Amino acid sequence: MAVFVPPDPVHVEVDVAPAIARWRPFVHWLLAVPHVFVLYALQVVQGALTFAAFFTVLFTKRIPDSIFDTIVMTRRYEWRVVSYVACLRESYPPFELTPAAADPGTDPARLAIDRPGELNRFLPLVKWLLVLPHAIVLGFLGFAAAIAVLVGYVAVIATGRFPEGIAAFVVGVYRWNARVLAYAGLLTDRYPPFSLD
Numbered sequence: 001m002a003v004f005v006p007p008d009p010v011h012v013e014v015d016v017a018p019a020i021a022r023w024r025p026f027v028h029w030l031l032a033v034p035h036v037f038v039l040y041a042l043q044v045v046q047g048a049l050t051f052a053a054f055f056t057v058l059f060t061k062r063i064p065d066s067i068f069d070t071i072v073m074t075r076r077y078e079w080r081v082v083s084y085v086a087c088l089r090e091s092y093p094p095f096e097l098t099p100a101a102a103d104p105g106t107d108p109a110r111l112a113i114d115r116p117g118e119l120n121r122f123l124p125l126v127k128w129l130l131v132l133p134h135a136i137v138l139g140f141l142g143f144a145a146a147i148a149v150l151v152g153y154v155a156v157i158a159t160g161r162f163p164e165g166i167a168a169f170v171v172g173v174y175r176w177n178a179r180v181l182a183y184a185g186l187l188t189d190r191y192p193p194f195s196l197d
Contacts, residue, residue: 009114009188011103012175014083016167017090022160025087025153035081035093039074042097046074046185053186054124061118063186068115069099071187075178076103076111082174083109086149087156088167111178113187120189127184134180134192138173145173172196 049071053063080093089108098104103112152166179192 008179008193009116009190010175010179010182010192011110011112011114012079012171012178013110014079014088014167014171015108016088016162016164016171017108019160020087020090020156020162022157024090025156028087029085031092032081032085035077035084035095038095039078039081042074042077046071050185057119057124057186058121061121063116063119065115066099068113068187069101071185072101072111072113073097073099075113075181079111079174079178080107080109086170087152087162088170113182116188119186123189124186127186130191131180131184134176134194137194138177138180141173141176145170169196 049067053067053071056063056067077093077097083089084091084093091108093109094107096104096106101113101115103110148166148169152162152170155161155163155166173196176192176194176196182188183190183192
């Protein structure tokens with residue numbers, strides 16, 4: 001008997017650069033500073049929109065499309081900045097602020113979240129509790145991913161390439177984190193798997 005498992009609503013990908021200039025790990029973090037300021041402002045907006053989404057889900061079982069699209073845009077922007085700072089890509093992330101649930105595909109780092117239909121009205125009251133096991137595991141994985149990025153920096157400086165296995169691990173940790181944030185942030189009711197895939 002076959003069991004149907006629906007595809008995950010959160011999609012995170014990046015085209016890792018096959019070759020990276022050896023000097024890049026020394027400056028990527030510095031070049032990303034303007035993006036960090038924009039990202040901070042976007043995260044403040046995201047917090048306010050998530051607060052509003054809490055009440056729209058509670059009363060209507062839906063998130064308005066404009067709120068959903070803007071929250072997904074902030075997550076996408078964050079992923080582009082993180083992938084750049086981690087030296088997973090060479091191209092500078094664009095200052096693209098187009099609210100959309102689907103990724104426009106204009107950047108090597110892509111993040112999209114499928115728009116849900118009707119959401120469970122009462123799940124927002126307990127989602128924060130349900131993600132605690134994920135938060136604990138992701139705390140350890142986040143630390144491991146930070147170490148992996150540093151090892152990747154050394155590899156780029158020595159060889160001009162970011163090791164595939166390390167890149168896959170870092171992307172996997174971010175993907176897991178993005179799924180948990182989408183669930184806790186009311187963008188989906190699908191409980192995230194304990195998986196890097």
